[in-house]
Every structure is written in C-alpha cells, then in structure tokens.
Amino acid sequence: MKYLVLATGLSLTAMPAFAEPSCTPGEALKPVWEAIKAFEDANGEVLKFKINDGGCYEVYGKLDGVKMEVFYDPNTGQEIDRIES
Numbered sequence: 001m002k003y004l005v006l007a008t009g010l011s012l013t014a015m016p017a018f019a020e021p022s023c024t025p026g027e028a029l030k031p032v033w034e035a036i037k038a039f040e041d042a043n044g045e046v047l048k049f050k051i052n053d054g055g056c057y058e059v060y061g062k063l064d065g066v067k068m069e070v071f072y073d074p075n076t077g078q079e080i081d082r083i084e085s
Contacts, residue, residue, distance in 0.1 A: 020052050020053070020054055020056070020058070020071065021052075021054060021056050021071045021080045021081050022054030022055065022056065023054055023055040023056040023073055023074055023075070023080070024055065024075075025055045025074050025075065026075045028075070029074045029075060030072075030074060030075065030076065030077035032049065032051075032057060034077045035049075035057040035059060035072035035074075035077060036049060036059060038072065038077065038079065039059045039061055039063075039070055042063060043063065043064065044059070044061045044062065044063040044068070044070075045061050045062045045063075046059055046060075046061040047060050047061045047062065047067075048060040048061070051074070052071070055074060056071045056072060056073065056074065056080060057071070057072040057073075057074050058070070058071050058072075059071075059072070060085070063082075066084055067084065067085045068082055068083065068084060068085060069082065069083045069085050070082045070083075
C-alpha cells in the first residue's frame with residue numbers, strides 16, 4: 001500500500017503544470033469588448049470572459065465547433081495564445 005501511495009504521488013509531480021500567459025497591464029488598456037469582438041470576428045461564439053490572474057483578457061468560447069480558451073494582451077488587444085479545452 002505504501003508503494004502505491006508513493007507511486008501515485010510521484011506520478012502527479014511528473015505531470016507538467018499548465019501555466020496561463022501573464023500580462024503586465026499598462027496605463028492605456030484596450031477595452032474588454034475589443035477582445036470579445038476579435039473572437040467573434042474569427043467566427044467564434046463567446047461563452048464566458050474573464051481577466052485571468054496574470055492580467056490577460058481570457059475568452060472562453062467555441063471556434064469552429066471546438067471549445068477554446070483564447071488569451072489577449074490588454075495593452076495591445078492582440079491574441080497571445082489559444083488552448084483547446
């Protein structure tokens with residue numbers, strides 16, 4: 001039993017941790033609606049929006065039928081990263 005618990009613990013520490021992108025918001029931020037509009041302009045359907053712990057705009061939605069998380073820089077409004085969810 002001890003070995004099973006130890007093996008499980010070690011396997012969990014070997015899994016890579018997902019790190020969301022981090023942004024450094026400046027003084028002149030783009031409006032949130034611009035990130036949402038950019039997602040919709042790419043034929044996306046917005047399901048949820050938030051500002052993540054790293055300060056980036058994060059859009060949850062469907063893009064071509066696939067659930068996605070898309071991150072935008074609040075300073076430039078440019079897409080930083082996208083992840084299938």
